[in-house]
Amino acid sequence: MTSRTVRVRYAPSPTGDFHVGGARTALFNYLFARHHGGRFILRIEDTDRKRYNSQALDWLLEGLRFLGLDWDEGPEVGGAYGPYVQSQRIELYRRHASLLIERGMAYRCFCPPERTEATSPDSEEPGAEPGDSCRCGALSAEESERRASGGAPYAVRFRAPRQGNVTVHDAIRGDITFPNEVLRDAVLLKSDGFPTYHLANVVDDHFMEISHILRGDEWLASLPLHVHLYGAFGWEPPVMAHLPLILNPSGKGKLSKREERAPDGSVRPVFVRQFRELGYLPEALVNFMALLGWSYDDKTEIMSRAELIERFTLERVNPAPAVWNYEKLDHFNGHYIRQLSIEDLAGRLMPFFEAAGYRPSREQLLAVVPLIRERITRLADAPAVANFFFDEELAPYPVEDLIPQKADAAMALAALERARAVLAEVDFRKEAIETALRAEAARLGLKTGQMFQPIRVAVCGRKAAPPLFETLEVVGRDKCLRRIDRAVEKLRSGG
RNA sequence: GGCGCUAUCGUCUAAGGGUUAGGACGGAGCCCUCUCAAGGCUCAAAUACGGGUUCGAAUCCCGUUAGCGCUACCA
Numbered sequence: 001m002t003s004r005t006v007r008v009r010y011a012p013s014p015t016g017d018f019h020v021g022g023a024r025t026a027l028f029n030y031l032f033a034r035h036h037g038g039r040f041i042l043r044i045e046d047t048d049r050k051r052y053n054s055q056a057l058d059w060l061l062e063g064l065r066f067l068g069l070d071w072d073e074g075p076e077v078g079g080a081y082g083p084y085v086q087s088q089r090i091e092l093y094r095r096h097a098s099l100l101i102e103r104g105m106a107y108r109c110f111c112p113p114e115r116t117e118a119t120s121p122d123s124e125e126p127g128a129e130p131g132d133s134c135r136c137g138a139l140s141a142e143e144s145e146r147r148a149s150g151g152a153p154y155a156v157r158f159r160a161p162r163q164g165n166v167t168v169h170d171a172i173r174g175d176i177t178f179p180n181e182v183l184r185d186a187v188l189l190k191s192d193g194f195p196t197y198h199l200a201n202v203v204d205d206h207f208m209e210i211s212h213i214l215r216g217d218e219w220l221a222s223l224p225l226h227v228h229l230y231g232a233f234g235w236e237p238p239v240m241a242h243l244p245l246i247l248n249p250s251g252k253g254k255l256s257k258r259e260e261r262a263p264d265g266s267v268r269p270v271f272v273r274q275f276r277e278l279g280y281l282p283e284a285l286v287n288f289m290a291l292l293g294w295s296y297d298d299k300t301e302i303m304s305r306a307e308l309i310e311r312f313t314l315e316r317v318n319p320a321p322a323v324w325n326y327e328k329l330d331h332f333n334g335h336y337i338r339q340l341s342i343e344d345l346a347g348r349l350m351p352f353f354e355a356a357g358y359r360p361s362r363e364q365l366l367a368v369v370p371l372i373r374e375r376i377t378r379l380a381d382a383p384a385v386a387n388f389f390f391d392e393e394l395a396p397y398p399v400e401d402l403i404p405q406k407a408d409a410a411m412a413l414a415a416l417e418r419a420r421a422v423l424a425e426v427d428f429r430k431e432a433i434e435t436a437l438r439a440e441a442a443r444l445g446l447k448t449g450q451m452f453q454p455i456r457v458a459v460c461g462r463k464a465a466p467p468l469f470e471t472l473e474v475v476g477r478d479k480c481l482r483r484i485d486r487a488v489e490k491l492r493s494g495g
Numbered sequence: 496g497g498c499g500c501u502a503u504c505g506u507c508u509a510a511g512g513g514u515u516a517g518g519a520c521g522g523a524g525c526c527c528u529c530u531c532a533a534g535g536c537u538c539a540a541a542u543a544c545g546g547g548u549u550c551g552a553a554u555c556c557c558g559u560u561a562g563c564g565c566u567a568c569c570a
Contacts (some may be wrong), residue, residue: 013570048569113568155568173500182498182566190568197570221499221565242500245564249506253563291507291519298509299518318508320501321563328507328520338533374533437529452529464531 006038007211010071011201013045014056017271018063020324021216021246021255024289028243029214030069031290031312038211042074043204044085047194063272067282068305081208086200093195096203096233097156097188101144105232106188108144108154109136113191137185156189158198158229166224171212171241171314178224186225198222202229205238212239214314217321218254241314244293245321255324268326279352279379281340284333292322302335334377342369349382356383358390367474371466389475394461394483399490401463404453411446412454413491418444419455420484428477430469437469458487 010026012018033040042064046052061076073079083089100106111134136144137159148154160183167177188199195203205213220242230237248255249268260268269275275285287303295318296303296311303311337345346365353360360368372385388394403412418440426436441451452468459480465471472480 011570015570045570051569109568111568157568170500176499178498184566187568192568194568196568201570216564217500218564218570223499244501247563251506251562288507293507295508297518301507301519322508323506325506325520331520334533372532375531434529441529448529450529456530460530462531466531468529 004211005209006033006036007041007209008033008038008214009041009043009205009208009210010069011043011045011204011215012060013048013051013197014060015048015051015053016056016257017273018056018059019255019257019271020275020285020289023063023067023069023272023285024246024292025214025216025243026064026069027067027286027289028294028312028317030071031308032212032214032314033072034309035312039072040069041079041081041208041210042071042084043208044075045197045200046085046087047197047200049192049194059271059273063276066272066276067286086195086204089200089204090193090195092207093189093199093203094193097195097199100158100188100232101156103232104159106156106158107137107139107185108148109134109157109185109187110147110152110154111136113155153191155187155191157185158188158225158232160185160225160228166227168223168227168240170220170223171239172244172317173220173242173319176220176223180224183224183228188229198225198229202226202233202235206230206233206235210238212241212314214241214243217242217245241317243317244319246292247321247323249323249326251323262326277380279376279381280329280333281336281348281379284329284336287336288329288332292324293318293320302332330377337376337379338373340373342366342373345369345373349379352379353383353386353390355380358383358387360390364389371470371474375466388460388462388465389471394486397457397461399494401457402454402487402491404450407450409491409494411450413488414444415441415446415451415454416458416484416488416491419451420481420488423472423477423480423484428473430473433472434469454487455484458484 008029010022010029012022012026030040032038044057057075064071071077073081074084086093097106101108136154137157139147161180162183164180165177166180167175169175186198187196189195204210223240223242227237246255247253248260256270260270262268269278269280272285283305286305286308287301290303290308290312291301294312294316296316340348343366346362346369349369350360350362350365353365368386368389372382375385376382399409402416403409419437422436422440423433426432437451437455438448441448444451453463455472456465456468457463459472459475461483
C-alpha cells in the first residue's frame with residue numbers, strides 16, 4: 001500500500017457528445033478516487049483544433065452532473081493545479097518540447113504534414129519501416145535552429161529508441177513487453193504549436209501529480225511511447241490501468257459513437273444525454289456501468305453509489321472487453337424506478353409528461369404514479385402508459401377489444417350497461433367499486449375477466465392497463481361514465 | 496501486414512489447482528391474478544481448440560484460432 005495521495009483524472013477531448021464509453025471511464029476514476037479518499041480531477045484535452053466542438057464541454061459537464069460524478073478539480077470548480085483546460089497550458093508544453101530538443105531527445109521536423117500523413121496510415125506499405133519517414137532527425141542542431149528561426153514551420157518529434165524492449169506494468173493486465181523497434185518518432189508538438197495527446201498528457205499528469213491513470217484500453221498501444229517520455233523527462237510514471245473496452249451489442253467493435261440500432265431497426269442511445277432524455281435514472285446507469293468490466297462477488301449486482309464506492313477496487317476489474325447490454329440496463333432502470341418513493345418518482349416524471357404535452361397537477365401525478373410504476377422501464381414511457389388518465393377523449397380503439405374471450409357483443413353490452421348503473425351510484429372508491437362490480441358480475445353469471453375487460457377497454461381504451469378499480473377511482477366517475485356510454489354506442493353501432 | 500490485448504452459458508460475470516462450474520439479464524414453464532406489469536419458484540444454457548506441467552487444470556505454461564485495439568501533425 002502506497003501512502004501517496006490518490007489523484008486520478010478523467011481527461012476527455014471536447015470533440016462531440018458525451019458517450020457512455022467515456023462515462024464508464026469517468027465512473028471508474030470517480031469510484032477509485034472516492035474509495036481511496038482521493039481526488040477526482042477533470043481535465044479538458046482540447047488540443048485538436050480541427051475537431052473541436054463548442055457544445056461538447058456543456059454536454060460533458062451536464063452528463064457528469066447528471067450521473068453525479070462530481071469532480072474535485074477542473075472546469076467550474078478550479079483547483080490548485082490549474083488551469084484544467086489544455087489550450088490554456090500551451091506554454092508549458094512548448095517549454096517541455098524545447099527541453100527535449102535541447103537534450104537531443106526530440107528534433108524539429110520540417111516535413112509538410114501531408115507527406116507524413118500520406119505515407120504512414122494503414123494498408124499500402126506493410127513493409128515500410130516503422131520509423132521516421134523523413135530525415136529531419138539527422139539535421140544538425142545548427143541547421144535545425146537556422147531553419148526554425150528563418151520561420152520554417154515545423155513539428156517536434158520524439159527521438160524514439162529502436163533497440164531493445166520496454167516492459168511496462170499495468171495494474172489490470174500485469175507486465176507487458178513491447179519491442180522498441182516498432183516505435184515511430186511520434187509528433188509531440190504539431191506545427192500549429194499545439195501539443196499532441198502524448199506530450200500534453202504526460203506533462204499534465206506529471207504536474208497535476210496524477211497517481212493512477214485509469215483510461216480506456218485503446219491507449220495501451222501508446223503506453224511504451226508514454227513510458228519513454230516519462231523517462232526522457234526524468235519523471236516517475238503514475239500507476240497505469242487500462243480499462244476494458246465497451247463493445248456494441250453485436251460484439252463487433254467499440255460501442256459506436258454515431259448510433260446503435262436494435263434488431264428491429266430502431267435507434268439506440270449511446271450518449272449520456274440520450275439516456276437521460278429517454279428517462280434512464282442515473283442510479284441505474286451508474287450501477288449498470290460499474291458492472292461493465294468490474295464485479296464485486298459472485299452474486300451481488302444491485303449496489304448503491306455508496307456501496308460501489310466502498311467496494312470498488314482495481315483488483316476486481318476484468319481485463320476482457322465487455323458488450324453493452326441494453327436489456328440488462330432496462331432491467332436495472334425498472335428496478336430503480338420501482339424503488340423510488342411515489343413523491344420522488346412523481347417529481348422526476350413531471351418533465352416527461354410536460355414534454356409529451358400534458359399539464360398534470362402534482363396531486364394528479366401522485367395518484368397516477370402508484371398505478372404505473374411497475375409498468376414503465378424508462379421515465380419517457382410514462383405518458384404513453386398513463387395517457388388515458390389525462391386525455392379528455394380516448395384515442396380510437398377497435399370495438400372487438402370490448403368483447404372478452406368466449407363472449408359476444410351482447411354480453412359485453414350487458415356488462416357495460418350494468419357497470420354503468422352501478423358506477424353511477426357507488427361510493428367512488430376502489431374498495432366499494434370492486435365489491436359492487438364483483439357482485440354485479442356474479443348476478444350476470446359472468447366471470448370476473450369477462451365483466452372487467454369491457455369496462456377496462458371502455459375506460460382505458462386498451463386491454464392492457466393498470467388494475468381496474470384503482471384506475472376507475474383515479475380517472476373519476478364522470479369520465480368513466482362518459483367513456484362507458486361511448487363504448488355502448490360503439491357496440492350498438494358496430495363500430 | 497506489424498505490434499499489443501482478450502478468450503467461462505446468447506450477454507454481463509463468479510470460481511485466483513480439488514465445486515453437481517455459482518449469480519444476473521434475456522429465453523422457456525409454473526404460481527399469483529380482473530388485463531398488462533411487478534413479484535415468487537423451476538428449467539434450458541458455458542470453460543474456443545490442441546499440446547504440456549500436475550495425483551488433479553476453467554484456473555499455470557506453450558501453440559493455434561477467433562475477436563478487438565493501435566498502427567495520424569485525432570484523442
